[in-house]
Amino acid sequence: MSLPAPVHTPASAVFPSAGPSSAQLLDFVRNIASDADLVASLPLDPEGRTWVRLDGPGGSEAWLIGWPPGTGTGWHDHGGSRGAFATASGGLTEQSLAVRLPTEGWKTLELAEGVDRERQLRPGQGRAFGEHHVHQVLNESTREHAISVHAYYPPLPLMRRYSRTGAVLRLEQVEVPEEWQ
Structure with missing residues (x-):
């Protein structure tokens, strides 16, 4: 007796409120990062980061961000949101921690x-990450701006x-x- 082939139902069909997965967010940011006209439309400031909010897939929050040479985010997390980001131009360095930190009760x-x-x-190039990701993102270039696309689900409740x-x-x-908005 043979068993029927398994039926694969996407999680979004079973759990419609689950929102886009980290992989879907990564596909989105890579697609947007390849849109040369959109990337070129971002105003760049020689002193500080610039950003434009975008509509992300499935209710997610997305951003197109410009990074002057030598700028970075500092260490942070995304308040329990999963996400993804991709570099559109220039280069970025991500430093992260491969450890799950407690979210409360410590300093x-x-x-x-x-x-x-x-x-x-x-x-x-891009990367996806889960709800407990702690990292910092840096443009270590001394001469070149970098531009990247970021998406988060659920939209960032805090950082x-x-x-x-x-x-x-x-x-x-x-x-x-x-x-930050």
Whole structure:
């Protein structure tokens, strides 16, 4: 007796409120990053980051961001949202932590050895991440702007900002959307 072939139903059909997956967000940001006209339309500032909010898929929040040489985000998380980003022009460096941090009840943590990760993202390259991702993104170029596309689901409820000295990570601030929109 043979069993029928399994039926694969997308999670969004079973759980419509689940929103787009990290993989779907990654497909979206890569697609937008390849839109040369849209990327070229972003005004660039030599002093600070610039951004334009975009409509993301399935109710997600998306941003086109310009990075002057030598700028970065600092260490942060996305308040429980999953996401993805892709480089459209220039190059970005992502430094991340391969550890799940508690979301509440702490101000200072000592990180174990071996949790640091670093990746270089050139035009067309991107990465997806889950709800507990802590990272910083940097344009380490001394001459060239970088432009990237980011998407988050659910839309960012908050961002926690951290400082880091060696292995010590310290929660510095919790920002809400009104502070960056």
